[in-house]
Amino acid sequence: MSGFLLPTLTTKRDVDSIIRDTLDTVLLLRFGRAADFLCLHLDDIVPSLLPLFLFFSLFLNLSLTCCGLLHPQLSKSAWKVSKFANIALVDADAEEVQVYLNYFDITLLPSTVFFFNAHHMKMDSGTPDHTKWVGSFYTKQDLIDVLEAIFRGAMKGKLIVRCPLPPERIPKYRLLFKDV
Template structure:
């Protein structure tokens, strides 16, 4: 179970510190409720890729019930959205155009590990070049949301 092995951010302060602490790696924060099925699935995928991306990205988990500090600011507590993945680089929120109309976050299932690694690499490369918005390697405008 991926959520057991990935580091959990237990307070708003911990979230801020995680985002502030990295100078050279992309900070990935999965917001959600690990007891929800889709959240468990994405946590497992994140855990499976964490070792492969560790040189340029670090992954954290944050339960939005225990740490509600960012729910309003990042619109995290939406019905039908079991998880939200956000990306930060040098304390800056990185946006990615997935073709879904929401550039602020990844909130749909990607079960293919290489596909998720490709997205993370794309965001990291854009961040290193100083871009605040990158284009996803795949257009997800036709991807149907699960449930």
Template sequence: MSVFLPHLRTGWHVDQAILSEDDRLVVIRFGRDGDPDCMLMDEILYKVSESISQFAVIYLCDIDDVPDFNEMYELYDPMTVMFFYRNKHMMCDFGTGNNNKLNFVLSNKQELIDIIETIYRGAIKGKGLVIAPKDYSYTNKRGL
């Protein structure tokens, strides 16, 4: 659990975070704060938070404490990162078949910065779906 990034403690707080930003991308990590994947991703999110603060804001939300969105956003993975811009869910094609969310841990801080920046650039152009700067499909990971 990251003590440095703001936690959204209720469904109302999640809604307000998404609704209140007019010019920045809202990045929310959904998951269980004690889960190892969440802790790894929280560390990367914290490391990039200052670099992206001009165009994105990051929040954390424990899905056990705030189950309001689990069914709506299909939050079944141990760790999920979702993106919102001007109260609109932003989708990104990572090559994994799931365009609604990022549900794998990134180990590289620059990769996450690139993803967030790509989604932000697409959002300000009015796109609802953007293509990730890198293909994260299983076949690509194997080098095929």
């Protein structure tokens, strides 16, 4: 189970209600799979899987830094940001949640979406997509800094904020479009 400390949402009704009912705090929704390694790392379940990952990394040419394995974030940071942010996990394999995956165009997992008072908060991080954070954060402090920037911007009435992280700590990816 990927979120023993964090609520895991599997229905559209649960996602709708948490978005609607979270007031005056930032809501972080992490879309991912319970069996995905990066999602487990982001949720802080991975330390026991480290030897297994190291074994398979020899065959798959994976590195610890590309996966962001050095710093688990969500469950360890939840209590630190509890005064201004709530964190919930959304199971991307759940049938009812596919509406949100299509709406936010979530194809890469884990993806993180932010809300404040039921408004979707966007972040300009220098990537082509401002609607979500794709991938894992490198450190817990990176996650806390992003949540704090979104909270401060939302309190000023902004719907898009600048990412406080330096470019080297922002995951890079390429968008691929179908039928273009």
